[in-house]
Amino acid sequence: MKKHTLALGVSIALLSTYSQAQTSSEKEIWGGLFGEYYSVYPEKFEPNTAYDSGMGWGGEIGMKLTPDWGFRFEVAKLDLEAERGSGSITGERIGVDALYFINQSNYYIFGGLKNQRLDESYRMADLGLGAHWQLSDKWKIISEIAGYYDFGQGNPEYSAKLGVAYSFGKTGGQRVNKDSDNDGVIDQRDLCPNTAFGATVDVDGCALKATDSDKDGVIDAKDQCANTPMNDKVDANGCSIFTEESKTMSLKILFDNNSSKLKNIDSASVQEFVDFMRRYGSTDAVIEGYASAPGTEQYNMKLSVERAEAVRQYLVEQYNIDSARLEAVGYGETKLLDKANTREAHQKNRRIEAYVTATVKIAVSK
Structure with a gap:
């Protein structure tokens, strides 16, 4: 021993x-x-x-x-x-x-x-x-x-x-995996020491030629959104920058005296309104009914509600718009467009007005 x-x-x-x-x-x-x-x-x-x-x-x-x-x-x-x-x-x-x-x-x-x-x-x-x-x-x-x-x-x-x-x-344990320029290639294998910080390198530690396929100013190696439109402004990740905007569509229909029946409808205007609601499926529309001054206040209020409801039913039955997205409201003679006591003024006031607003993302241009 x-x-x-x-x-x-x-x-x-x-x-x-x-x-x-x-x-x-x-x-x-x-x-x-x-x-x-x-x-x-x-x-x-x-x-x-x-x-x-x-x-x-x-x-x-x-x-x-x-x-x-x-x-x-x-x-x-x-x-x-x-x-x-x-x-x-x-x-x-x-x-x-x-x-x-x-x-x-x-x-x-x-x-x-x-x-x-x-x-x-x-x-x-x-x-x-x-x-x-x-x-x-x-x-x-x-x-x-x-x-x-x-x-x-x-x-x-x-x-x-x-x-x-x-x-x-x-002796040397700390140097085994040392990477002085932080390019992901250890010093023992790095043929190009001191490459710029953040540069994309090959297996030998040498910087690759940066490519930017969609020409947005962000190299492909860092681009998280390839093929962005040429005119879009992008962020540091190469993705389009958006801003929010409000878009509103309106519809106006006139009625005969003492009537809530629809006639002489401008189908092009209605179709444009319907297309807007279909494009922005999360929106709701408010249909406002109005009456002219002649008649009692109570009667005109009832008539304005019937006019708004008539348009609501028309959009549901003829264009398959979800009824839950349409609200009919009557205002009677409280919001006259023209207060004159003339035939032309009364014609303007016998109406419905419908409005729908959508908030959309718009790409910011360069």
């Missing part, structure tokens, strides 16, 4: 010197001490005294060759308790492991070959899971569980380990 301890100490010293000399290396070197719980196969020593489990301690020196792979050399001293009665047996274990770091993280799978010496020597293979828990840039905790297979007897054994390690050298 003294020879193995001496070998471990020499290895640590040599690897520490190596880590200081290799200033451009991307390797990480660590050394650590650990304690472990070890469970031995109960019938391993038959017909002699059977031993069960016990504690151990030891040290390791390891090197991370790449972000994925590493190896380590390990020496441990074991102290196993007798399964029945008193007594114990001491021994040692020495070997090497390959470590695979899962997704380049601090969690790893390891496996290797070990030589265990208790009452005699045993050749073993091990396989386990472990983790390095970083305390600081230099210090970390090591935790592992492992299974062992004895090639001679074919017996399984197990251990759980907890220790602490110190990194002697980690």
Whole structure:
């Protein structure tokens, strides 16, 4: 055991010197001490005294060759308790492991070959899971569980380990994925360092010639709205800028004296009004009925309502406009267009007026 301890100490010293000399290396070197719980196969020593489990301690020196792979050399001293009665047996274990770091993280799978010496020597293979828990840039905790297979007897054994390690050298770990110009290509592969911020680059880190297919002033790489109209003003994402405007359509129909029947309707005006309502399907129209001054106020109010309702029914039945979108209201003689007591004035006042307003988005021109 003294020879193995001496070998471990020499290895640590040599690897520490190596880590200081290799200033451009991307390797990480660590050394650590650990304690472990070890469970031995109960019938391993038959017909002699059977031993069960016990504690151990030891040290390791390891090197991370790449972000994925590493190896380590390990020496441990074991102290196993007798399964029945008193007594114990001491021994040692020495070997090497390959470590695979899962997704380049601090969690790893390891496996290797070990030589265990208790009452005699045993050749073993091990396989386990472990983790390095970083305390600081230099210090970390090591935790592992492992299974062992004895090639001679074919017996399984197990251990759980907890220790602490110190990194002697980690030269270059921060430079592995460094991207000085922030173009998405790491420095080791960047053939065009210091490209302008925000520039689109190829796999070698060199700026691509910017293209603007729809000529809106925003390059294709950043254009979220391709093929915008040539005359539209666009935002930083290449999308048309809109403003809201109100559009209103009106309809006017005249009636005979004392009548709410429709006749001599200007079908073109009605069709234009209907087309507007169909184009803007979320709009509602108000149909206002009016009467001329002759007659009582109560009668004229009733007549104006009938005129508004007549137009409402006409739009529903002849043009299939949803009745819920049409409101008929009567105002009687309260809103005369012409207050003169003449035939022409009375004709102007016998009417309905319908209005519908839509709020629409209009693209802003350059």
